[in-house]
Amino acid sequence: MLKQHRRALAWLVALACIAGAVIALFDIETPLRPFLISLFLLVVPGAAVVGLLRDRDPLAALSVGAAASLVLNVLLAQAMLLFNAWSPRAGVATVAVLGGFMYVLRVLYRGGRACRPNRGGQGKVNIQVVRPRELGDSERARWRELQKADPSLDNPFLSVEFAVAMDRLRDYVRVAVISDGGRIVGFFPYERHSFGIGKPLGGFLTTCHGLISVPDLKLDAKALLRACKLSVFDFDHLVAGQPTFTAYEADVRPAPVMDFTAGFDAWLEQVKSNSPKNLKTVRYKERKLGREHGELRLEWASPDPEVLRTLLAWKSDQYRRTGRVDRFAQPWIVELTDMMHAENSSDFAGVLTMLYAGDVPVAGHFGLRTATTLVGWFPAYDTEFGRYSPGIVHHLQMAEAAANAGLHMVDMGKGGKEYKDWLKSGVLYVAEGRISRPSPSAAVHWMGRTPFNKARTIVMDRPSLYRAADRVLKGFGRVRTSMQHQEPSNAVSQEPTGAR
Structure with missing residues (x-):
């Protein structure tokens, strides 16, 4: 409905401008003459400039167009007065010619605007922006194919399933589909907020974002932003080293991981090497918890929504106790978590783990996985068992369960938690930076x-x-x-x- 109103208003203004041009050119007397001619002189050059900038931020393009219209009219009037040639008819004719010239420039500009890949490609790159939900089966299959082909993209936050879920809940989610010679070579999921402000998909909720593409694809980053109608794009967990964005990386930081490619026992030996005292202390607390509250058991990939509710209640309490913002106070985040918990395919799933002492839940975690990588997301524990360090006990048991389930890695994400340095057996790298036009x-x-x-x-x-x-x-x-x-x-x- 709003778009229809805007379209009707645009047609009304266009008709008024045409009427102003006709009145000036044929010297028609009417009470509306001053208003309609002035409207034509102001709107036509401004609209022409906005047309040249229509792939920029709308507010910025409108501001530049208005300013350009005023400047052009003032300069035009001064020039015509200087040569004693000013008249409404001459002014309208000159503005019409200038507007037509800028329209031709716009056509030429937009026709040759596609950015080229720096990888020996033959054709021009075409960028089409759509909602993730609009992707067809073949496009989603291509997304998964590109993700699996590059180990640096093995993260569930880069999966098409996560993008589609976010799109169901938030109106500002978009994905740029990048094609070269008719073949899709990349996807760039992002959020477009007011005034062309771009943010990574999932923003503060996620620990990884970037371009899902063929290896070594290099685009003009600012041209990509222009195609996405973004004026700025901030990132803080971008896959480091992507050619399109490397020039804009202000900092690169390590994200600790538990690496099980050599087996669980090899990982545990690395943890012991990192800090023998810590491992000994946690194992002691683990045995003590079992003796005093019942035998410990870990449930892997629990499908029970009530177990998830328990975990999230602990997490909300943790946020409040530590002075942080309770993310689950936002209903859409709760709904997103529920949607992710229901996902269960070979390539993408939500994984809920819970550690029990007897029949009592004491610590748990909810995260997302690909076929080979689990990403840490929401760990929490019952504070009544705090003296047993149940969170670390849970992480040790979760690591063993993950390795037994065939996963190669648990990505703990960058951050200042000391336990990550102790449990890590490798690192990935993520970048922080900013691109702006x-x-x-x-x-x-x-x-x-x-x-x-x-x-x-x-x-x-x-x-x-x-x-x-x-x-x-x-x-x-x-x-x-x-x-x-x-x-x-x-x-x-x-x-x-x-x-x-």
Whole structure:
């Protein structure tokens, strides 16, 4: 309905401009003459400029078009007055000629605008932006084919299933389908927010994003943004080393992984080598938990939604206790988690694990997997068992179960948790950076995000500052929890719904 209204308004303005041109050229007297001629002089050059910039951010293109129209009219009037040639008829005719010239430029520009791949390709690259749900079976199969062909893309957050699920829940999800010579060579999933601000698919929820493509595909990154109608694209977990984005990588950081390609026992030996004392302590607590609360068992890939509810309630409580934002306070994230839990194919699935002491759940984790890689997402535990370090006990047992299930790796994601350095037996690399095209929205975005990102990097790189910040957040969490407990007893309590 809104698009229909916009189209009707555009036609109304166009007809008014045509009427203004006719009135000026044929010197027709009418009370509307000043208004219609002025409308023509202002709208036609502005619309021509906006047409040249129609693949830019809409607000930026409109601003540039309005400014260009005013400047052109002022310069045109001054030039015609200088030569004593000004008249409404001459002004309208000149503006019409200039508008037509810019229209020809637009046609030529858009006809030769496709970016070329730097890999010996024969044809021009074509970029088509669609919703993930609009991808056909053959396109989805091609996505999976490209992902499996490159080990660096073996991450469920890069899977087509995750993109389609996100698209069902959020209107701003898009994917650029990149073709060369009629064959699809890549997919670029992303989020397009207001004013052309681009974000990785899943944003703060995910630990990996990037271009799913044939190896060594190199595109003009700014041309890609232009095709996607983005003025800026911020990334902080991009697959490092992708040729299209390497020039914009401001920092590359390690993401610890548990690598089982040499077998579970080899991984466990590496963990022991990392810190024999830590492994000995955790094994002692593991035995103590079993003695005092019942035999331990790990349930792998639990299909029970109630088990998931238990885990997410723990996670929500953790967010509140540590002063973080409860992600599961947002219903769409809860729905996304439920959708991912229901996924179960050979190439993509949600994996819910739960550690029990007797029949009592004590710690768990929900993550996503491909055929060979499980990604850490939402680990949590019951704080009543905190003295037994149930989270680490669970991770050890989950690692063994993952290896027995045929997985090659558990990706723990980059971050400041000390247990990751202890459990890791390898690393992957992810990049942080920013790509932007000149526009007002990109400038405002830079002012709003860059100082914050710099400050966060400084804190994350310095353990003392990180611990201090963590203490402040936990203090805030304690105050917040205390205030919630002091609410009137007749207040309606809300059941936690989950989080990462």
